[in-house]
Amino acid sequence: MDLDQLQSVPRVAFFPDSFVEINGAAMTCRRLADFARSRNYPYLVIYACRKTERKQEGSAIYQSLKRSSLSFPLDEELAYDPLFQRHTKRVLKQILEFKPDVIHITGVNDVSIIGAYLAWKLQIPLVGSWHTNVHEFAAQRLSNLFRFLPENISKKVSGFAEQKILDGAVLYYKMPKVVLAPNQELVDLLGKGTERSAFLMGRGVDPEKFSPTHRTVSDDTIRLGFVGRLRAEKNVRKLIEIEDGLIAEGVSNYEFLIVGEGSEHEYLERRMKKAVFTGFLEGEELSEAYANMDIFLFPSETDAFGNVAQEAAASGVVPIVSDKGGPKYLIEHDVTGFIAKNISDFTDYASMLINDPARLGRMRKAARDSAMSRSWESIFEGVYDAYRESIRIAEARKIAAINGNGGHSN
Template sequence: MRILIVTDAWLPQVNGVVRTLNAVIRELVSKGHDVHTINPEGRPSRPLPFYREISLTRITAGEISAEIARVRPDAIHIATEGPLGWAARRACLRDGLKFTTGFHTRFAEYAAKRLPVPGVLSLGWEVLRRFHAPSEAVMVPTKSIGTELDRRKFRNVRIWTRGVDRAQFRDYPRDHLDLPRPIVLYAGRLAIEKGIDDFMALKVKGSKVLVGDGPERERLERLNPSAHFLGFRHGEDYARTLASADVMVFPSRTDTFGLVMLEAMACGTPVAAYNAPSPLDVVEDGVTGCIAGSLEEAVERAQKLDRRTVSEGSRHFTWEKCADMFESWLVPCGGFPDRKPLATGEHAIHLR
């Protein structure tokens, strides 16, 4: 099957959406599918206001329609609600092509945090509902998020879980961070919606470590000079950093999944999190981590968990299963019955 994925989130961005798409594409290719992407790489763009790490790509529906026609896919998946996603949506509706969509981020809540004026939250949800309304399958990462979208009158909601690369994230020697213990670690974007101030407010002994970067880093460093800001870490360096922590703290109440939780758990590091939708679907309380109304309570309990049990408890999350679910929700786009093979060099998959 020839699959086209349209996404505004792409390398060099470092986030769960990019990691998920790249992992799923690799699995799909290994199963024999012909996967193509339309992504921001090499296109005119400008930084998102108030969040310069994310770029907005400039493209028209006509331009993206021509790209879709060149690929002539069997199935189209629109992964994000950015400019590329909206242009692809318009092109598909105009050309009579069916498509599926992905719900990765609660943009309505994020917009409300950055622009705290009346009506922003409800308007944000209305925009998201409109975007996904024509979708044949709105793929969401957890049952809790699916239940919320059902309540908000989204149609055709389907569960599409996540995975973890256990060759990379595993039980390493715990000597990668030479810091006083216990080491409580946050991994992810340093952004206002991530709840990092709650992490910083934790009254715990030992060391606080933050892996990642984002618009809040300068403010957080200024207010918390004793914390250790490591910036982005990648590959085995990142995995060894996770494995060296005593607890991975997940302070967000708005994430739709939180891939970093799986990565930490696969390394044997328990997760401490709020009693919120994403952790409730990912963390098995008392086995792979601890969930509570108080992060201090969750951290205290999580430190007592057996690390081998934590790692074993995450084994049912695999990228193979994730790719199988993704494939099962795709629908024939219906527009190219006379499709011919692409010319040499036109394979559009981009992986790093």
């Protein structure tokens, strides 16, 4: 392969495990496909859906594959189909027709397994991107499940499971030649664990959709917001403790604005004193909800990126996030938001902002300015650099193998 070929736009077959679902990973995958289409880059997307069909929009081809009745849920709409491999011949036909230079998978699931298998079978360079901390999700759920056990035993069980799942995931990511991760901590972990080239793949934000201009309230109430799934792995029960802490400090001019649905909804609604639960929102309603917040509380410790914190910042809302997981990389502490080590920190930082309107105003502007500097365009251009790197590595290995067998290059 000459230099011109390497610098040309790669033909990519994309196997996202989450594409039509409502979550951050699916949103990022859809935006990546949209980016390719907007640039007229050839892009084939293979994903699971409720029916099997093929459609083409510009330079992008979309092949959805129906999951069987034996599928079981992994998380909300996301599922795993043990019979999904029955689609392999159909996908192979698509791959042979499309002739990709690179195959891109996103995780350990039924869709990506087909992509990884075909990359191996056809000797096509493979790129893998990490979108979800499945090991931490599993640990949180196990911890929630075994609440009846003594805390030290529950922690040992969930900790053991978390490490084993992480070990398995890292082993799976040894198959790609290049790996992408949403924060530097995961880039380092995957790079070291897989001994592969590892690159950062963050997430951008739409500064028009998420903007202070969508604000519709103008009273003296300070709104503390949360957006996301109301599930154990998001640590949402900590919102109750934060509210109790604020009340203990004498704060009264507040209201919680909680956007999302999930199994913890009823538990929260029964125990929180001043909270509005909107359920799932999207479009203009979501933009308005963000903009009506003043402080964004995100106690999740399992998010690989935490795009909701970035959307909140773009909306002119000051995020307070955990010091565990990916969201902390989005925050400049005490400038664009706060990084909390424990629930006391969440309470103290929120109380400080509530009692200091001038500081809250400065930080709201700083949060907005910081978020606006992150564009989807630059992030996806970086993904294409990773595609080219995987091709370069594959070509270099081919040349090394030929030279090792006698030095012939024909």
